Amino acid sequence: MTSSNLAAATPYVYDSSDAAFQRAVRVVPGGIYGHQGPSEGCYIPRSAFPLFSARAEGTRFWDVDGNEFIDYMCGYGPNVLGYGDAEVTAAARAQAELGDVVTIPSTTMVDFAELLVDTVASADWAFFAKNGGDVTTLAIMTARAATGRRGIVFIEGYYHGVAPWTQKLDYPGVLDQDVAGNIEVPWNDLDALRETFSAHRGQIAALIAQPYQHHNFADNVLPAPDYWAGVRRLCDEFGVVLIVDDVRAGFRLDLAGSDHYYGFQADLICFCKAIANGYNVSALCGRDGLREAVSSITYTGSYWMSAVPFAAGIATLTKLREIDGPALFRRLGTRLTEGLVDVAAANGFRLVASGEPALFYLRIADDDSLMLHQRWIAECVRRGVFLTSHHNHFINAALTDADIDRTFDIADQAFRALRESQ
Amino acid sequence: MTSSNLAAATPYVYDSSDAAFQRAVRVVPGGIYGHQGPSEGCYIPRSAFPLFSARAEGTRFWDVDGNEFIDYMCGYGPNVLGYGDAEVTAAARAQAELGDVVTIPSTTMVDFAELLVDTVASADWAFFAKNGGDVTTLAIMTARAATGRRGIVFIEGYYHGVAPWTQKLDYPGVLDQDVAGNIEVPWNDLDALRETFSAHRGQIAALIAQPYQHHNFADNVLPAPDYWAGVRRLCDEFGVVLIVDDVRAGFRLDLAGSDHYYGFQADLICFCKAIANGYNVSALCGRDGLREAVSSITYTGSYWMSAVPFAAGIATLTKLREIDGPALFRRLGTRLTEGLVDVAAANGFRLVASGEPALFYLRIADDDSLMLHQRWIAECVRRGVFLTSHHNHFINAALTDADIDRTFDIADQAFRALRESQ
Numbered sequence: 001m002t003s004s005n006l007a008a009a010t011p012y013v014y015d016s017s018d019a020a021f022q023r024a025v026r027v028v029p030g031g032i033y034g035h036q037g038p039s040e041g042c043y044i045p046r047s048a049f050p051l052f053s054a055r056a057e058g059t060r061f062w063d064v065d066g067n068e069f070i071d072y073m074c075g076y077g078p079n080v081l082g083y084g085d086a087e088v089t090a091a092a093r094a095q096a097e098l099g100d101v102v103t104i105p106s107t108t109m110v111d112f113a114e115l116l117v118d119t120v121a122s123a124d125w126a127f128f129a130k131n132g133g134d135v136t137t138l139a140i141m142t143a144r145a146a147t148g149r150r151g152i153v154f155i156e157g158y159y160h161g162v163a164p165w166t167q168k169l170d171y172p173g174v175l176d177q178d179v180a181g182n183i184e185v186p187w188n189d190l191d192a193l194r195e196t197f198s199a200h201r202g203q204i205a206a207l208i209a210q211p212y213q214h215h216n217f218a219d220n221v222l223p224a225p226d227y228w229a230g231v232r233r234l235c236d237e238f239g240v241v242l243i244v245d246d247v248r249a250g251f252r253l254d255l256a257g258s259d260h261y262y263g264f265q266a267d268l269i270c271f272c273k274a275i276a277n278g279y280n281v282s283a284l285c286g287r288d289g290l291r292e293a294v295s296s297i298t299y300t301g302s303y304w305m306s307a308v309p310f311a312a313g314i315a316t317l318t319k320l321r322e323i324d325g326p327a328l329f330r331r332l333g334t335r336l337t338e339g340l341v342d343v344a345a346a347n348g349f350r351l352v353a354s355g356e357p358a359l360f361y362l363r364i365a366d367d368d369s370l371m372l373h374q375r376w377i378a379e380c381v382r383r384g385v386f387l388t389s390h391h392n393h394f395i396n397a398a399l400t401d402a403d404i405d406r407t408f409d410i411a412d413q414a415f416r417a418l419r420e421s422q
Numbered sequence: 423m424t425s426s427n428l429a430a431a432t433p434y435v436y437d438s439s440d441a442a443f444q445r446a447v448r449v450v451p452g453g454i455y456g457h458q459g460p461s462e463g464c465y466i467p468r469s470a471f472p473l474f475s476a477r478a479e480g481t482r483f484w485d486v487d488g489n490e491f492i493d494y495m496c497g498y499g500p501n502v503l504g505y506g507d508a509e510v511t512a513a514a515r516a517q518a519e520l521g522d523v524v525t526i527p528s529t530t531m532v533d534f535a536e537l538l539v540d541t542v543a544s545a546d547w548a549f550f551a552k553n554g555g556d557v558t559t560l561a562i563m564t565a566r567a568a569t570g571r572r573g574i575v576f577i578e579g580y581y582h583g584v585a586p587w588t589q590k591l592d593y594p595g596v597l598d599q600d601v602a603g604n605i606e607v608p609w610n611d612l613d614a615l616r617e618t619f620s621a622h623r624g625q626i627a628a629l630i631a632q633p634y635q636h637h638n639f640a641d642n643v644l645p646a647p648d649y650w651a652g653v654r655r656l657c658d659e660f661g662v663v664l665i666v667d668d669v670r671a672g673f674r675l676d677l678a679g680s681d682h683y684y685g686f687q688a689d690l691i692c693f694c695k696a697i698a699n700g701y702n703v704s705a706l707c708g709r710d711g712l713r714e715a716v717s718s719i720t721y722t723g724s725y726w727m728s729a730v731p732f733a734a735g736i737a738t739l740t741k742l743r744e745i746d747g748p749a750l751f752r753r754l755g756t757r758l759t760e761g762l763v764d765v766a767a768a769n770g771f772r773l774v775a776s777g778e779p780a781l782f783y784l785r786i787a788d789d790d791s792l793m794l795h796q797r798w799i800a801e802c803v804r805r806g807v808f809l810t811s812h813h814n815h816f817i818n819a820a821l822t823d824a825d826i827d828r829t830f831d832i833a834d835q836a837f838r839a840l841r842e843s844q
Contacts, residue, residue: 020529027535029547029717032727034528056521064529073525078724083521093515099478099505101700103495103808107442107474107486113449123452130552130702131723141586141595150597159423163585164563165600172718173563175572177599178587247724272724278523280552280725295451296594296771299584301553302500302669302694303702305454368494370480386525 011382016064017051024051044269048378058398061386069386074394077248077273081319082398088277097310106307112314114286119317121260122244122269123285126299127294129304132247132272133161135284136208138299139268140165142286143206143241146293151204153196153240157215158184160245174368187213187221190230197238206268207235208243211258212356217370217390219363220355228264235267241290246296247272247282252329252358252395255320258287279312320397326358327420329395332404333357337396339408347415349376361392372418379414433804438486439473446473470800478505480820483808491808492825496816499695502819503741510699510737517733528729534736538707541739543682544666544691545707549716551726554669554694557706558630560721561690562587564708565628565663568715573603573626574820575618575662579637580606582630582667582692609635609643612652619660628690629657630665633680639792639812641785642777649688657689663712669694669704674751674780674817677742679707701734742819748780751817753780758817758826765830770838771798771838783814785792794840801836 003035025031032051050063059082061071074080081088095108113126129135138153153167160166164178182199185192197204213221235242244266246258251274254261263394267290272282280303286294319325337353337360344351349372350365364373374389385407387393447453454473472485481504482756485492496502503510517530535548551557562574574587582588586600604702605622607614619626631653635643657664666688668680673696681691689712694704702725708716741747759775759782766773771794786795796811807829809815 020532024532026533027547028551033722050526053521053524053526056524061524071525075523075525078523087595101497101500102475102478102483103493103497104472104475110442110446110449117449125449127451132725145594167720171720172567175566177602180599280728291451298589298593300455301555302733308701342470
């Protein structure tokens with residue numbers, strides 16, 4: 001396939017992954033669901049990617065064929081300190097010795113809520129659940145209960161989980177009634193937001209948005225300098241609850257919340273992913289004015305007061321504070337993306353890195369089909385750098401400069417393979 | 423308060439719980455949410471119940487004041503083998519050493535799906551999520567995708583989680599559009615079901631029901647002998663997807679599913695609670711005919727492929743098969759409920775036990791206010807038997823005959839205290 005010895009020596013094979021997938025497809029719908037849906041038509045082409053992991057440690061995982069990967073997806077976010085972080089594991093085990101899901105909650109829940117209120121600038125309280133979508137749903141229900149209004153304003157191209165209200169009308173299983181009252185506005189457009197609020201005066205319960213536009217299949221877009229301050233003013237003027245979906249970016253930009261990072265204050269803020277280094281917990285945090293409304297909602301779940309994830313969350317946030325995680329992610333992500341852009345340029349490609357460095361998004365420019373980019377990503381993956389084609393990536397605290405150096409080497413091999421196959 | 427030395431010697435105090443609650447209420451909306459909402463007006467009156475647990479083991483937990491309880495709530499279901507079961511803990515730890523939430527799933531997911539397909543009669547496949555409500559929601563979306571219809575038929579007084587579609591119109595944060603198309607029919611009434619299906623011919627996507635009526639605040643009602651066979655026939659006749667919500671009863675009546683226990687086959691069956699002895703996982707299982715429909719739904723979550731709960735679930739179901747858990751729960755639950763009825767009668771009270779013995783529901787008869795029952799429950803709790811007033815209870819495999827004997831003693835003290843305070 002290529003004349004490069006380095007490139008030729010390393011590409012991975014996935015025979016054991018393929019065999020496991022043949023088992024999976026019999027008993028799991030589609031074999032694997034979620035991002036990793038394995039078909040060649042998918043943006044994660046099956047032939048380039050491993051399908052099943054055998055173990056993970058630090059910033060790496062190994063697939064069932066024994067292939068080793070530097071992992072820039074971090075479990076799609078939860079891995080923020082490194083897989084199997086010793087301090088988080090110790091805290092979780094100590095709590096597990098005492099109890100996890102018990103008929104009445106542990107005071108570990110209170111400890112974790114206190115830590116969040118102390119850490120997150122816009123948090124006067126915390127309500128815990130299990131998934132990002134649990135808390136985005138609770139947020140819109142709270143806004144509706146508080147305002148007596150029904151409309152929700154979204155940013156175009158939004159993703160806030162998989163509850164029917166946040167899906168799209170043409171998605172299977174979704175009804176028109178599920179998404180009635182949903183209104184979309186363009187990102188970074190205060191005029192459009194004012195027009196929408198004006199046109200639906202007294203009818204909009206909430207605006208829900210990610211702190212910056214980290215969509216799939218498109219360069220990620222930071223907020224314009226005056227955008228969030230303007231949004232905050234408009235929400236105040238029209239009595240709209242401002243909900244920040246910090247599920248993906250939360251605790252990677254700023255431990256005080258991504259709203260704090262961009263200089264404003266949300267009314268409600270949704271956390272998940274990075275909150276407990278992979279232990280299963282999410283949190284809705286909010287301001288005092290919405291405490292009564294959130295308390296009025298009927299909302300609970302079978303495992304929602306399990307104590308082990310609370311203990312893991314305390315250990316995770318405590319360590320992120322001690323090491324200044326966000327500063328580390330910014331430094332590592334900046335070095336990585338700038339270096340990758342240089343490696344691309346040396347090979348005659350223009351690589352565009354967008355979004356915040358802690359959650360960088362990559363795209364090879366000058367190819368609207370995105371196929372060139374997808375092929376380069378595949379060449380990286382087959383050599384041990386796990387990236388995905390059209391989704392933002394994630395930095396974790398176990399990533400080292402040596403890992404980044406190795407990433408540059410593999411990226412270079414991948415670009416050379418790409419050139420030679422053109 | 424009472425002249426009984428035994429009763430007087432034991433009632434618990436909850437000073438540390440109260441102190442923790444004072445902390446909690448500052449940082450958690452309502453202090454505690456879910457069933458354990460702590461107010462005197464609640465059906466779990468705050469003065470009678472502990473609010474926070476310190477540790478749990480086997481069939482017992484200890485609150486933060488050091489009070490010990492034989493626990494008949496089992497974390498509201500998840501504790502099925504005993505808190506901290508050694509075999510489940512070992513399996514979970516072994517998997518945790520390898521990895522939990524990793525960018526690509528572990529084959530442990532496939533192992534668990536294979537075990538469910540092998541165990542559950544109506545399962546040709548399994549889709550995993552994190553909460554009962556995740557899979558009841560996926561079930562109705564799947565039914566809508568499969569049928570192209572929108573209506574959902576519920577049994578009166580239904581509870582299938584907290585997603586807006588399964589709440590009620592007068593609940594805060596719920597819109598009319600969330601529950602539009604929901605139709606209720608009475609339990610055990612085939613004529614009413616036929617009439618409803620006929621009146622809405624071609625419009626009903628699914629019937630969703632628990633395997634028997636285990637509602638709160640009412641005696642639980644088993645299916646009439648011909649009910650489920652008749653429901654199955656009607657669903658086939660009208661092309662309606664039959665969804666069994668086995669979140670609460672699943673794996674306590676029959677490891678092959680509560681539909682199997684009652685002699686019929688569901689199209690979709692929802693499991694959570696007892697599936698992994700407290701580790702966070704739920705599953706939608708279903709028949710081949712719905713595999714394509716469920717695969718078409720956009721449905722995923724941050725931690726949904728975490729491997730530790732899959733390993734715990736495998737250990738849990740394997741042990742439940744080895745010990746024949748459902749037979750044990752039936753024997754223990756029957757002895758317990760029959761004995762409690764006798765203890766009540768000896769004290770001049772008529773106690774009614776309803777539902778399946780593994781999930782028994784209790785009510786002191788001849789008091790429509792339910793306050794007499796609530797007071798008896800409180801006296802039991804204050805002496806170390808944790809029951810709740812108007813919710814079904816749960817048996818776990820760590821419960822012993824000695825625990826049941828002690829329960830009879832405490833129930834007797836509680837009845838005596840009740841008599842003396844009348």
